[in-house]
Amino acid sequence: MSEISSKEMVKFYAGNALPLELHKVRVVQKLHLQPIEQRYRALQEAGYNSFLLTTQDTYLDMLTDSGCNAMSDRQTAAMMLADDAYAGSQSYLRLEQRVQDIFGTKLVLPVHQGRAAENIISQAFVRKGDHIPMNYHFTTTKAHIEINGGTLHEIFTDEALKIKSSHPFKGNIDINKLKNIIETYGVEKIPFIRLEASTNLIGGQPFSMKNMREVRSIADEHGLMIVLDASLIGENAYFIKQREDEYKNAEISTILREMADLSDLIYFSARKLSSSRGGIICTNDEGIYDKMRDMVPLFEGFLTYGGMSVREIEAMAVGLEETLDDQMICQSPSFIEYFVEKIDELGIPVVTPGGGLGAHVDAKGFLSHLPQEQYPAGALVAAFYLASGIRGMERGTISSVRDETGNDILADIELMRLAFPRRVFTLSQIEYTIDRLRWLYDNRHLVGGLEWDAEPRLLRFFLGKLKPIGDWPQKLMEKFRNDFGDSL
Numbered sequence: 001m002s003e004i005s006s007k008e009m010v011k012f013y014a015g016n017a018l019p020l021e022l023h024k025v026r027v028v029q030k031l032h033l034q035p036i037e038q039r040y041r042a043l044q045e046a047g048y049n050s051f052l053l054t055t056q057d058t059y060l061d062m063l064t065d066s067g068c069n070a071m072s073d074r075q076t077a078a079m080m081l082a083d084d085a086y087a088g089s090q091s092y093l094r095l096e097q098r099v100q101d102i103f104g105t106k107l108v109l110p111v112h113q114g115r116a117a118e119n120i121i122s123q124a125f126v127r128k129g130d131h132i133p134m135n136y137h138f139t140t141t142k143a144h145i146e147i148n149g150g151t152l153h154e155i156f157t158d159e160a161l162k163i164k165s166s167h168p169f170k171g172n173i174d175i176n177k178l179k180n181i182i183e184t185y186g187v188e189k190i191p192f193i194r195l196e197a198s199t200n201l202i203g204g205q206p207f208s209m210k211n212m213r214e215v216r217s218i219a220d221e222h223g224l225m226i227v228l229d230a231s232l233i234g235e236n237a238y239f240i241k242q243r244e245d246e247y248k249n250a251e252i253s254t255i256l257r258e259m260a261d262l263s264d265l266i267y268f269s270a271r272k273l274s275s276s277r278g279g280i281i282c283t284n285d286e287g288i289y290d291k292m293r294d295m296v297p298l299f300e301g302f303l304t305y306g307g308m309s310v311r312e313i314e315a316m317a318v319g320l321e322e323t324l325d326d327q328m329i330c331q332s333p334s335f336i337e338y339f340v341e342k343i344d345e346l347g348i349p350v351v352t353p354g355g356g357l358g359a360h361v362d363a364k365g366f367l368s369h370l371p372q373e374q375y376p377a378g379a380l381v382a383a384f385y386l387a388s389g390i391r392g393m394e395r396g397t398i399s400s401v402r403d404e405t406g407n408d409i410l411a412d413i414e415l416m417r418l419a420f421p422r423r424v425f426t427l428s429q430i431e432y433t434i435d436r437l438r439w440l441y442d443n444r445h446l447v448g449g450l451e452w453d454a455e456p457r458l459l460r461f462f463l464g465k466l467k468p469i470g471d472w473p474q475k476l477m478e479k480f481r482n483d484f485g486d487s488l
């Protein structure tokens with residue numbers, strides 16, 4: 001057990017600690033575990049890109065938690081009460097009230113998903129030549145800031161990119177780097193500081209409240225605005241409760257409110273936060289609100305639906321309330337912690353400590369024989385799908401971009417992300433994931449690299465097609481049949 005393991009809620013007589021499910025399953029969906037030969041065909045058709053696989057060929061869909069978290073009985077019930085209206089829907093008013101209650105922000109704007117919020121925020125505040133400091137980028141955030149002429153500065157601490165670490169808050173901002181950015185570019189070129197809760201691309205790693213308070217005090221000193229990407233704020237609040245002594249007896253609602261009070265503008269993807277769909281921008285500042293408001297009817301829809309269906313709006317309102325429940329919000333982090341600790345014990349390189357949203361396997365360490373130019377994270381995702389039918393996501397150089405001269409900008413870290421949507425998988429499915437990953441690790445020398453077949457110009461990881469260098473997928477398939485006989 002790592003030093004910062006979460007406190008177990010239920011003790012087992014046998015002395016072991018399992019992340020006990022605190023919910024029961026009442027609606028189920030059939031899954032498809034195809035034979036490896038079919039997985040191979042599907043992988044070829046998908047151009048070795050897990051985004052292009054279908055769920056018909058996928059056993060466990062660990063591509064993302066986005067829009068894939070389980071909904072509660074209360075959420076689905078609320079969807080039946082939805083009040084359909086273009087303007088002034090009661091469903092929207094219920095959602096607005098919930099956002100106001102949780103974040104204490106009186107001004108709320110609805111959008112169809114997180115990146116729509118990023119579009120509006122970037123158009124409203126980012127100008128050519130601006131500089132935006134942040135703990136780390138997210139793909140769509142970066143694209144929206146850059147399309148508006150801004151430059152990102154990732155001012156994470158030295159701990160953030162270490163694969164193996166026991167640091168509880170790898171998502172913290174380095175305060176000295178923040179001061180340097182302000183000194184170098186000047187406040188007038190910095191429209192805001194962006195903080196991302198449970199920082200996605202470095203492994204779902206949280207920042208501490210202490211760090212957020214320090215960022216706030218620097219922001220106040222210079223009159224700078226703080227934008228909080230709250231898409232994974234529930235998990236970040238949970239980690240603050242688990243890992244920051246001062247908050248060990250605090251309610252999640254108190255922690256969320258304090259984080260909100262330290263921000264000037266909050267946005268989130270409700271595909272993540274609230275286990276539904278859609279997104280929200282909220283603030284208490286009328287000046288900030290006025291700069292964005294008119295873009296909502298232009299890009300999203302009227303101010304009382306913002307591109308969302310009323311059913312999604314109702315599910316979001318209930319889902320936000322459920323985020324305040326420790327028993328709900330602990331589910332994904334505790335499964336991730338269970339998985340990460342087991343993988344780590346087996347000597348498989350994985351980002352530690354476990355974070356929110358998923359487990360992140362270190363592809364550079366796993367496939368250390370591959371040069372980064374052959375996309376180890378992409379190759380690992382493809383090989384793992386072949387070995388297991390489990391679909392992960394590449395978070396490495398394929399998810400990066402090229403520089404002006406056409407060369408790949410190599411990613412800081414090459415990760416295979418295995419997302420753990422909330423309350424979706426059972427522990428035996430997680431055991432299967434561990435088992436197949438262990439087999440692949442023992443056979444890692446068989447896995448080769450990837451190269452581009454068709455590379456899109458923008459956000460290439462979504463639709464790009466690749467091909468294997470050599471015939472390694474066939475060799476891996478042969479070894480699988482040797483070891484597992486005719487098992488699936």
Ligand code: F0G
Nearest residue numbers: 064066113114115138140200231269271
């Ligand atoms: N911010 C963060 C931190 C995110 O993780 C995401 C999406 C977005 C913004 C954009 O929100 O998808 O609703 O437009 N993350 C998903 C993922 C796509 O798989 O990690 P969106």
